[in-house]
Structure formats: structure tokens, C-alpha cells
Amino acid sequence: MTAVREQTAHHPPPSAGRPRRSPGPGPRRPSKDGGPGVWPYVLIAPAVLGTLYLLVHPLVRAVVISLQDFGLRQLILGDARFVGLDNYGTLLGDSRFWEVVRRTFLFMAVNVVLIMVLSTLVALMIERLGRFGRFAVLSSLVLTWAMPVIAATTVFQWLFHSEFGIVNAVLTDLGFTSFDRYAWFAHGPAAFAILVALVVWQSVPFAAITLYSALTTVPVELYESARLDGASGARIFRSITFPVVRPIFLLVFSLEVIWTFKAFVQIWVMTNGGPGDATTILPVYAVQTALSSQRYDLGSAASIVTVVLMSGVLVLYFRQMFRQEDELA
Amino acid sequence: MTTTRPRMRRIPLNAAAAVTVALCLFPVYWMVATAFTPARDIQSDSPRLVPRTWTLDHFRTAVGADGFGLFWRNSLLVTLSAVLLSLVVALGSAYAVARMRWKGRRQFMLMVFIAQMAPWESLIIPVYIISRDTGMLDRLPTLTLVYFMMTLPFTVIVLRGFIGTIPPELEESAQVDGCTRLGAFRHIAFPLLAPGLMATSLFGYITAWNEFAYANFLIIKQQDNRTLPVWLSSFQNVFGTDWGATMAASTLFAAPALVVFLLLQRHVTSGFAAGAVKG
Numbered sequence: 362m363t364a365v366r367e368q369t370a371h372h373p374p375p376s377a378g379r380p381r382r383s384p385g386p387g388p389r390r391p392s393k394d395g396g397p398g399v400w401p402y403v404l405i406a407p408a409v410l411g412t413l414y415l416l417v418h419p420l421v422r423a424v425v426i427s428l429q430d431f432g433l434r435q436l437i438l439g440d441a442r443f444v445g446l447d448n449y450g451t452l453l454g455d456s457r458f459w460e461v462v463r464r465t466f467l468f469m470a471v472n473v474v475l476i477m478v479l480s481t482l483v484a485l486m487i488e489r490l491g492r493f494g495r496f497a498v499l500s501s502l503v504l505t506w507a508m509p510v511i512a513a514t515t516v517f518q519w520l521f522h523s524e525f526g527i528v529n530a531v532l533t534d535l536g537f538t539s540f541d542r543y544a545w546f547a548h549g550p551a552a553f554a555i556l557v558a559l560v561v562w563q564s565v566p567f568a569a570i571t572l573y574s575a576l577t578t579v580p581v582e583l584y585e586s587a588r589l590d591g592a593s594g595a596r597i598f599r600s601i602t603f604p605v606v607r608p609i610f611l612l613v614f615s616l617e618v619i620w621t622f623k624a625f626v627q628i629w630v631m632t633n634g635g636p637g638d639a640t641t642i643l644p645v646y647a648v649q650t651a652l653s654s655q656r657y658d659l660g661s662a663a664s665i666v667t668v669v670l671m672s673g674v675l676v677l678y679f680r681q682m683f684r685q686e687d688e689l690a
Numbered sequence: 691m692t693t694t695r696p697r698m699r700r701i702p703l704n705a706a707a708a709v710t711v712a713l714c715l716f717p718v719y720w721m722v723a724t725a726f727t728p729a730r731d732i733q734s735d736s737p738r739l740v741p742r743t744w745t746l747d748h749f750r751t752a753v754g755a756d757g758f759g760l761f762w763r764n765s766l767l768v769t770l771s772a773v774l775l776s777l778v779v780a781l782g783s784a785y786a787v788a789r790m791r792w793k794g795r796r797q798f799m800l801m802v803f804i805a806q807m808a809p810w811e812s813l814i815i816p817v818y819i820i821s822r823d824t825g826m827l828d829r830l831p832t833l834t835l836v837y838f839m840m841t842l843p844f845t846v847i848v849l850r851g852f853i854g855t856i857p858p859e860l861e862e863s864a865q866v867d868g869c870t871r872l873g874a875f876r877h878i879a880f881p882l883l884a885p886g887l888m889a890t891s892l893f894g895y896i897t898a899w900n901e902f903a904y905a906n907f908l909i910i911k912q913q914d915n916r917t918l919p920v921w922l923s924s925f926q927n928v929f930g931t932d933w934g935a936t937m938a939a940s941t942l943f944a945a946p947a948l949v950v951f952l953l954l955q956r957h958v959t960s961g962f963a964a965g966a967v968k969g
Contacts, residue, residue: 403782504718527738562717
């Protein structure tokens with residue numbers, strides 16, 4: 362998010378920790394030539410219309426379909442009729458759906474905890490490195506970050522290939538002979554673990570770099586005086602570092618939670634939700650239900666449930682965001 | 691003791707740094723290395739970390755594959771048109787937000803921030819059905835529109851920031867000298883904005899270049915309209931167990947993004963586009 366940039370680059374959060382609110386909304390500089398009239402509305406019209414047609418419209422359509430009886434027949438003939446909340450009833454009464462919801466939260470929790478812990482450690486490490494080390498670590502993080510999702514997914518499939526994959530070869534050489542020709546993608550937990558590894562590998566760079574930029578805004582004097590007072594490393598982190606980077610930490614946290622759902626692509630390409638259902642999370646379940654089983658109504662209902670679950674996190678994210686906006690306005 | 695201790699204490703730190711670098715780089719390295727390794731070495735029981743001999747065969751296979759040039763062209767076409775469209779549309783909105791006072795400004799930015807977090811993974815089904823109803827399935831302009839909407843909010847946010855950093859006095863004095871408001875913007879602000887436009891478009895470019903889900907579900911029957919990510923994901927089906935060629939194709943696909951990021955690294959690491967590009 363740019364907010365992250367703006368906060369780190371221009372608005373180092375005041376060390377007092379309390380966000381400062383500016384007196385009024387108003388633009389940075391009032392225009393001097395009287396009111397701008399209709400011009401601003403003309404200028405934003407294309408963006409608003411685009412958003413309405415390409416974003417709001419599909420969302421509304423998803424809600425409508427989720428309230429209809431909409432299968433292959435209705436897709437072709439277009440005579441869908443409303444059935445109220447029947448689809449949601451069917452969905453919530455399905456034990457497979459609840460299994461998927463449970464797995465979605467597990468996937469999210471494992472990913473987010475690993476990402477936040479690892480990236481905080483990496484960010485703290487970068488801060489303490491010398492010039493060369495810092496450059497090397499940042500460059501490799503950027504390179505990882507830049508790796509396109511599909512390319513990364515393909516490479517991970519190759520790394521964990523059962524016959525010629527390097528991981529199996531190394532594990533076998535190390536004496537774990539049970540990994541000789543171990544078919545990772547045929548075992549549920551193993552496939553799940555590989556997907557977590559892939560998502561964490563792809564997500565840590567962004568989180569670590571962002572947290573590191575936040576760390577650089579902590580005034581050096583605070584560290585010095587804390588050290589003079591004899592504070593331990595853990596104590597310094599708890600009392601000085603963390604309070605300053607807390608807003609950024611929360612932003613990154615909520616972004617990572619939301620982005621868990623973007624793992625749709627990796628899952629779809631790598632395992633298609635399998636083996637069995639072992640890697641099926643909500644977005645995958647929705648698309649499978651809709652496009653493979655032709656139950657567009659149930660798929661849409663599952664999508665709406667996903668959006669509702671996500672918006673809980675979004676509230677947290679936007680609360681951070683608006684403090685930001687108030688500061689900038 | 692005081693002189694050796696800091697150095698001793700740096701050893702675990704540097705070791706951790708080395709491990710981080712290795713974990714980050716290994717998959718990328720292994721992709722490139724496999725792409726250059728001869729087929730018989732790839733299919734050996736004891737893979738070597740550094741290929742014994744190098745070959746360009748896999749790249750020839752990948753480039754010579756059916757439709758490679760076509761998919762490359764499709765990807766480029768869709769990406770460029772989506773990014774250009776969103777730049778033009780975003781420039782207007784960003785100018786209105788950064789430079790003018792009007793009712794609904796905050797509400798508009800609220801809409802932009804919400805749109806930035808749009809749950810695109812959950813909109814695949816309605817977008818598929820809408821495209822089907824309007825006869826837009828299997829067509830590249832559909833993808834262009836979707837990618838335009840994906841990159842638009844971010845572009846507005848970033849451009850607003852850039853325009854905000856240009857002092858309005860510059861334009862005002864040009865207006866005093868007889869320029870129109872548009873003329874003042876075009877001759878004064880726009881040249882200053884160029885680097886911002888470049889950078890923004892590069893990140894939009896990467897988002898669109900990498901997009902898979904919509905390209906996969908909206909282009910079904912017309913295989914000639916597929917884009918590179920979809921082609922790459924089906925590469926293994928096409929080439930079976932030819933992992934050398936698959937890795938060569940991945941390398942060719944990833945190279946533009948990797949190069950762009952390394953060139954922009956200074957901006958990226960100073961938090962420049964934080965969060966803009968998430969796979």
C-alpha cells in the first residue's frame with residue numbers, strides 16, 4: 362500500500378504513539394481561482410464509472426446469483442428464479458463446506474504467523490547488518506519478491522518433484538531414505554506444507570522490507586538513551602522498537618491475512634485443491650463448485666461468505682488507513 | 691575482550707544473513723540452472739548444484755513451442771493497453787484529488803482505497819457470467835478491462851502522492867503568465883511527473899503481466915488468445931516431463947519482472963511501491 366510508503370517516508374509516526382489529527386479535511390492547498398466547478402467531477406467520472414461497472418456490478422451480480430437457482434440450464438437460457446437464502450442453507454448444511462472453512466483459517470493462521478515472525482526477524486537482522494550484508498539481503502529479497510507467481514509455483518513443483526527433485530535428492534543424501542521418490546503432491550499434509558512454504562517464501566520479502574523501512578524511522582537517540590539506562594535487547598524491542606513500528610506492523614499483518622486468499626493461484630496451478638480436498642481453501646472451493654460442478658449459485662454463495670469473512674479483517678486495515686488519511690489531509 | 695567480542699557476536703548475525711540470502715535465491719537459481727542443464731543431467735539420480743555442461747537446447751524448445759510468439763504478443767498487448775488506460779484515467783482523478791477542493795473528495799478516496807482491496811479471487815464467477823452474457827468471453831479486451839480495474843486504484847493513490855509533491859506555485863505562476871490551467875499542467879507539472887508515471891506504470895505492468903486467474907477462466911475456447919502465465923501453467927502438460935524446457939520457459943517469463951525490480955531496487959527498498967505488487 363502506498364499508505365505504508367507515505368507513513369514510512371514522510372510521516373514517521375510520532376514516538377508518543379498517538380496519531381496526530383489535523384484540524385480539518387481541506388486539500389493541502391486551497392485553490393485561489395474560486396471554486397473549480399464541475400471539473401473535478403468530470404475528471405473523476407471515468408474512474409467512478411469504471412469502478413461501478415467493473416467492480417460493483419460483478420459484486421452485486423454475485424449476490425444476486427447466490428440468491429437464485431443458477432445452474433448450467435440457467436446459464437444458457439437465462440431464466441434463473443429467486444430462491445431466497447436456500448443456497449446459503451445448502452452451503453452451511455454441508456460438512457465439506459465447514460471442513461473447507463476450517464482449513465482456510467488453518468492455512469491463514471499458519472501462513473500469517475510464519476510470515477510475521479520471519480519477516481520481523483529478517484527486518485531486525487537487516488538493521489544490524491553492515492553495508493555489504495544489508496545490500497546482499499535486500500537484493501535477494503527484492504529478487505524473490507519480483508519472481509512471478511506462476512514461475513515460482515512451477516519452480517516449487519520442480520524442487521519437490523518426486524523423482525528428479527533436488528529436495529528429495531538432498532534429503533535422501535542426508536540419510537532420510539524414506540524421501541527417496543517421495544511423492545509430495547500425493548500426500549495431503551505434504552502438499553499443504555509445500556503450499557505454505559511457497560506462500561511464505563513469496564510473502565516474506567514484502568513484509569520484511571516494509572518492516573525494515575519502518576524500523577529505520579525509530580530515532581537513534583531513543584536506543585542510545587535506553588542503552589545508557591541499561592535496558593536489555595528484548596526490553597528495548599518491547600518498549601521502544603515495537604511501539605514505533607506498531608502501525609506498520611498492523612498494516613502488514615492485515616494485508617497478509619487478506620492476501621492469504623490470493624494463494625488461490627498457487628493452489629489452483631499446483632494441486633487444484635487436491636489431493637482429495639487437502640489444499641482446498643474457500644476461493645478454490647467456490648470456483649470448483651461454480652465452474653467444475655456448474656453450480657454457479659452455490660459457488661457465488663461461497664464467494665460472498667468469503668468476502669464477508671475478509672471484510673472483518675478489512676475493518677482493521679481501514680481503521681489504520683484512515684488514521685493515515687486524517688494525518689495526510 | 692572488548693575488541694574481539696563485537697566481531698564474535700557478528701558471526702551468528704552474518705550466518706543468519708547468509709541463510710536468508712540462500713533461501714531467497716536458491717529457487718531462482720535452481721530455475722535458471724535447470725534451464726541450462728542438458729536433459730540427461732536433469733534426469734539423473736544425483737542432481738548437481740552447478741551444471742557440468744551448459745546447453746541452450748531448452749530455450750530453443752521453449753521459444754520454438756507452439757504459439758510462444760503469439761502468447762508473448764497477447765500478454766504484451768493486454769498489459770500495455772490496461773496500464774495505459776489506467777494511467778490516463780488515474781491522472782485525471784489524481785489531479786482532481788490533489789489539486790482541487792470539491793465535495794465528495796474524501797468519499798472518492800475512500801472508494802479508491804476500498805477498490806484497492808477488492809476481493810478479485812471471489813469475483814471470478816460473476817465476471818465469468820457477465821462476460822458470457824455480453825459475449826466477451828475468449829476476448830483479450832475483457833482481460834484488458836479487468837487488469838485496468840485491478841491497477842487503477844493503486845495508480846490513483848500513487849499519482850496523487852506524486853502530484854502532491856509538485857509545488858502548485860509552479861503551475862500558478864505559469865497561469866499568471868497566461869497559460870491555461872491545462873496548459874500549465876501539461877508544460878510544468880507533467881514533465882516533473884514523468885518519473886512517477888514511469889514507476890507507477892512499471893508496477894501496474896507487473897501486476898497485469900503476472901495475472902493468472904482471470905486469464906485462465908475467461909479465455910477458454912479461443913486458445914490463440916491465451917496469455918503467457920496460462921501458457922506457462924500448461925507447459926508441463928504440453929511438454930510432459932521436459933523440466934528443462936519448462937524451467938527455460940519460466941526463466942523467459944520471469945526475466946522481465948526480475949530485471950525491472952532489480953533496476954528499481956533503490957525505490958522498492960525505500961518502500962517506494964510497498965504493497966503494490968503482490969503476485
